[in-house]
Amino acid sequence: MSVTREAVLAALSKIEDPFTKSDIVAAGIVRALTLEEGKVRFVLEIDGSRASAMEPVRAEAQAAVEALPGVVSVSALMTAHAQQKAPPELTARRSEPQGPQKIPGVNHIIAIASGKGGVGKSTVAANIAAALAAEGRRVGLLDADVYGPSQPRMLGISGRPASPDGKTILPLRNHGVTLMSIGLLTREDEAVVWRGPMLMGALQQMMNQVQWGALDVLIVDLPPGTGDVQMTLTQKAHVDGAVIVSTPQDVALLDARKGIDMFRKMNTPILGMIENMSTHICSNCGHEEHVFGHGGVQAEAAKLGVPLLAEIPLHLDIRLAGDGGAPIVVSKPDSPQAQAFRKVARALMDKGVA
Numbered sequence: 001m002s003v004t005r006e007a008v009l010a011a012l013s014k015i016e017d018p019f020t021k022s023d024i025v026a027a028g029i030v031r032a033l034t035l036e037e038g039k040v041r042f043v044l045e046i047d048g049s050r051a052s053a054m055e056p057v058r059a060e061a062q063a064a065v066e067a068l069p070g071v072v073s074v075s076a077l078m079t080a081h082a083q084q085k086a087p088p089e090l091t092a093r094r095s096e097p098q099g100p101q102k103i104p105g106v107n108h109i110i111a112i113a114s115g116k117g118g119v120g121k122s123t124v125a126a127n128i129a130a131a132l133a134a135e136g137r138r139v140g141l142l143d144a145d146v147y148g149p150s151q152p153r154m155l156g157i158s159g160r161p162a163s164p165d166g167k168t169i170l171p172l173r174n175h176g177v178t179l180m181s182i183g184l185l186t187r188e189d190e191a192v193v194w195r196g197p198m199l200m201g202a203l204q205q206m207m208n209q210v211q212w213g214a215l216d217v218l219i220v221d222l223p224p225g226t227g228d229v230q231m232t233l234t235q236k237a238h239v240d241g242a243v244i245v246s247t248p249q250d251v252a253l254l255d256a257r258k259g260i261d262m263f264r265k266m267n268t269p270i271l272g273m274i275e276n277m278s279t280h281i282c283s284n285c286g287h288e289e290h291v292f293g294h295g296g297v298q299a300e301a302a303k304l305g306v307p308l309l310a311e312i313p314l315h316l317d318i319r320l321a322g323d324g325g326a327p328i329v330v331s332k333p334d335s336p337q338a339q340a341f342r343k344v345a346r347a348l349m350d351k352g353v354a
């Protein structure tokens with residue numbers, strides 16, 4: 001028989017949180033507990049400065065659950081809050097500094113967003129980042145797509161980032177782009193369930209505890225939709241603007257409109273829209289076909305009064321390049337597809353945001 005949620009919580013409640021002296025369940029640090037056919041996953045949400053002190057607690061929690069009958073595997077991760085937690089007996093949290101802040105050393109932040117998943121937002125983000133690097137800009141890429149981090153694969157980066165002092169994280173680098181991705185902190189085959197407060201903690205950690213160095217621009221690859229990550233980013237960081245990626249299909253456009261609306265409510269300028277998978281060019285014969293329609297994003301951009309930054313074709317080379325770890329801007333810099341991305345990069349530089 002598979003283990004029950006109650007049994008897992010009972011085992012975890014025997015472990016003491018050394019900081020609050022209550023058990024880790026009562027202390028509220030056990031989050032995102034999921035059980036699936038004996039596979040147990042949970043996260044300990046802790047103060048970032050206590051990571052090394054809490055590691056034995058994490059190990060003890062993992063071992064306690066592993067010892068339960070019916071448990072097949074256990075994944076126990078730690079995620080950090082950027083700020084101190086109030087002691088549990090206090091109901092009010094100490095207020096934190098309000099309003100968007102600059103990330104030290106980072107001149108500009110550009111968010112790449114889409115209303116719908118799978119429209120090519122990550123592909124666009126990787127290519128814009130590599131194109132800006134090719135223009136000589138100092139570029140960072142923050143992969144905040146917690147539901148499907150794909151930037152390590154697209155930029156050909158693997159391995160875990162180092163943290164020499166246990167507090168800050170050293171990002172990795174390829175194709176002139178400094179990358180930090182939530183995908184580099186989790187195992188590639190491991191699904192991570194992120195809940196609201198954890199998402200906010202993880203995003204703030206990636207913005208503030210990563211040693212980005214001096215950057216002209218940080219590109220943020222957002223998850224699709226209008227959720228906690230988008231809200232946290234625009235509330236906590238000074239974002240220069242958002243680029244909205246959509247396919248020409250009506251359904252994708254509807255979602256893109258919601259995204260634009262959200263950014264406007266958060267006072268984040270819309271830098272423009274990109275129509276991806278605009279037209280299909282056959283790699284054999286060069287025949288052009290409008291698989292998802294064509295021109296829908298241009299019409300929408302005109303209606304909303306935002307610039308259309310590019311129409312990127314659906315082209316096999318773009319996918320192969322992304323899957324192969326060298327975006328098309330790097331692998332085939334002279335191709336028309338790469339040139340379309342270079343044009344977007346130059347437009348962003350001309351606007352003074354990159």
Ligand SMILES: Nc1ncnc2c1ncn2[C@@H]1O[C@H](COP(=O)(O)OP(=O)(O)OP(=O)(O)O)[C@@H](O)[C@H]1O
Nearest residue numbers: 117118119120121122123277313314315318319322
């Ligand atoms: N213009 C294009 N031509 C060919 N393939 C493309 C193009 N744009 C994206 N793709 C491919 O489509 C797939 C989805 O793209 P991508 O991961 O960039 O989308 P996404 O919007 O970031 O998705 P998600 O929201 O799920 O993270 C990838 O395999 C990518 O290589």
